[in-house]
Amino acid sequence: MSVNKFLWGSATAAYQCEGAWNEDGKGLNEWDVFNHESPLNIHNEDGDVASDFYHRYKEDIDLMADGNQNTYRFSISWARIIPQGSGAINPKGIEFYNKVINYCLEKGITPNVTLFHYDLPNEMAKIGGWENREVADAFHEYAKVCFKNFGDRVKIWSTINEPRYYAYCSYVVGNYPPNYKADFGRFWKVLYHLMLGSAKAIQSYKELGMDGIIGIVHDNGNVELDPDTKEKELVRLRADIFYSRMVLDTALLGKLPDKLNEVLKDNSVDAFFLHEEDFPVFQKGRADYVGLNVYNRQYVTDYSQGKTEVFHNNVGKGSASKEGIRIKNMFETSFDPNTRRNLWGREVYPKCMYDCLMEMKERYGNVLVYITENGHGQYETPDNNGYIKDPERIKICGEFIDYMLKAREEGVNVQGYYLWSTMDLYSWINGYEKKYGIVRVDFKNNNRRIPKESYYWYKDLIAAKRDI
Ligand code: BGP
Numbered sequence: 001m002s003v004n005k006f007l008w009g010s011a012t013a014a015y016q017c018e019g020a021w022n023e024d025g026k027g028l029n030e031w032d033v034f035n036h037e038s039p040l041n042i043h044n045e046d047g048d049v050a051s052d053f054y055h056r057y058k059e060d061i062d063l064m065a066d067g068n069q070n071t072y073r074f075s076i077s078w079a080r081i082i083p084q085g086s087g088a089i090n091p092k093g094i095e096f097y098n099k100v101i102n103y104c105l106e107k108g109i110t111p112n113v114t115l116f117h118y119d120l121p122n123e124m125a126k127i128g129g130w131e132n133r134e135v136a137d138a139f140h141e142y143a144k145v146c147f148k149n150f151g152d153r154v155k156i157w158s159t160i161n162e163p164r165y166y167a168y169c170s171y172v173v174g175n176y177p178p179n180y181k182a183d184f185g186r187f188w189k190v191l192y193h194l195m196l197g198s199a200k201a202i203q204s205y206k207e208l209g210m211d212g213i214i215g216i217v218h219d220n221g222n223v224e225l226d227p228d229t230k231e232k233e234l235v236r237l238r239a240d241i242f243y244s245r246m247v248l249d250t251a252l253l254g255k256l257p258d259k260l261n262e263v264l265k266d267n268s269v270d271a272f273f274l275h276e277e278d279f280p281v282f283q284k285g286r287a288d289y290v291g292l293n294v295y296n297r298q299y300v301t302d303y304s305q306g307k308t309e310v311f312h313n314n315v316g317k318g319s320a321s322k323e324g325i326r327i328k329n330m331f332e333t334s335f336d337p338n339t340r341r342n343l344w345g346r347e348v349y350p351k352c353m354y355d356c357l358m359e360m361k362e363r364y365g366n367v368l369v370y371i372t373e374n375g376h377g378q379y380e381t382p383d384n385n386g387y388i389k390d391p392e393r394i395k396i397c398g399e400f401i402d403y404m405l406k407a408r409e410e411g412v413n414v415q416g417y418y419l420w421s422t423m424d425l426y427s428w429i430n431g432y433e434k435k436y437g438i439v440r441v442d443f444k445n446n447n448r449r450i451p452k453e454s455y456y457w458y459k460d461l462i463a464a465k466r467d468i
Contacts, residue, residue: 007416008462009071013117016425020054024092027083028122034177045431052447065107068462075117085121086138117161130190136197143201155212163194165219189273199285216251217291222356226301226334239300254283291372297352301334313345314429350399357407375420377434388452
């Protein structure tokens with residue numbers, strides 16, 4: 001497969017935008033159940049209707065095409081294709097994604113399809129979710145169904161979106177279902193099974209001789225040490241494996257990171273879930289490319305004292321809490337007072353785009369990279385015509401893009417960029433108030449689409465940089 005042009009587009013995920021949660025034979029997923037039933041759904045929002053992409057996909061794809069975008073990253077809802085997670089296939093689900101894919105192609109938009117973006121079928125959650133190795137096998141079967149049905153037209157695949165961040169939120173922060181807190185045993189086991197499921201899917205994709213490329217999407221976890229860190233080598237080793245190498249080494253080098261066992265020991269985790277029989281699968285299931293979701297760096301230092309503690313902010317402007325973690329015997333987040341933060345306590349640090357891309361080149365050579373997400377979440381108020389001016393998003397995303405282009409000029413093989421997000425959508429736990437879209441969705445007014453200032457800015461930027 002060859003995609004010659006630089007890909008400029010935007011991204012969404014099924015649960016966050018589709019809606020139609022119980023239409024046309026879709027099964028329940030873990031997020032449907034969590035948002036309907038859990039008191040931990042603190043903003044009392046759900047994805048039942050979301051941006052109504054299920055019914056409005058044509059309008060959204062038309063806007064992408066009019067905005068000069070030549071690619072669209074979206075995910076498939078596993079429970080729409082296989083309602084119980086394994087077993088019977090739902091033909092209506094296949095039909096829906098056929099329509100989306102075909103319409104993209106009609107409009108000159110290359111689909112980049114993610115197989116799993118957090119929305120685990122509820123029947124899979126009931127048997128233990130990704131803690132259970134069988135879920136990796138069920139994922140593998142589901143992946144093959146997708147390759148068979150869509151692989152003639154989809155030429156860029158991603159297996160799993162952000163295995164590290166997903167496992168982290170679900171088993172360490174505890175804000176995503178199944179809401180375990182600081183459970184590192186489960187965190188590592190789940191992460192391992194996610195990597196295994198991904199490798200199995202990639203291995204099959206290759207053995208089936210499909211025409212296309214397949215990779216995995218990682219939350220950019222490039223580690224930066226606070227200069228005051230005392231045990232520099234040790235802190236780097238631990239944080240690197242935790243944030244980055246467990247995903248990237250496994251996916252790109254086809255083997256678990258060196259010294260993983262030492263780090264698991266420091267983290268007081270028993271490595272019983274690692275099986276030698278899986279090692280050839282990791283070897284054969286190496287990714288063709290890596291998608292990086294770039295929002296922030298991981299700024300860390302020596303673990304100081306006190307117990308393990310997670311800092312997270314899903315409240316936004318109502319909370320002064322910063323994002324970070326302190327893990328006993330491992331490392332802790334360092335808070336740099338000179339770096340801007342958004343209202344959810346996360347660093348806004350565009351240079352991490354350059355740093356993470358240079359690190360990719362240094363560690364993994366000429367590996368193909370797409371920036372599969374980059375964006376800025378904020379509160380927004382429309383003017384009297386419903387129009388949103390979002391200069392802050394334009395400024396911040398512009399800085400990130402400049403750093404990406406700088407790394408590209410310096411030899412990094414980065415060939416695509418996707419803004420998060422195509423239109424306003426559901427932000428996990430934060431609900432609909434935290435907006436990322438470059439197109440406004442008027443949720444109170446029949447989900448009307450109104451392009452924002454950033455949409456036009458992005459359109460012009462693509463026109464200027466189309467042929468880089
Ligand atoms: C990434 C996810 C996306 C998206 C984005 C923004 O980690 O892949 O699905 O949600 O982050 O995050 P949030 O909505 O939590 O602000």
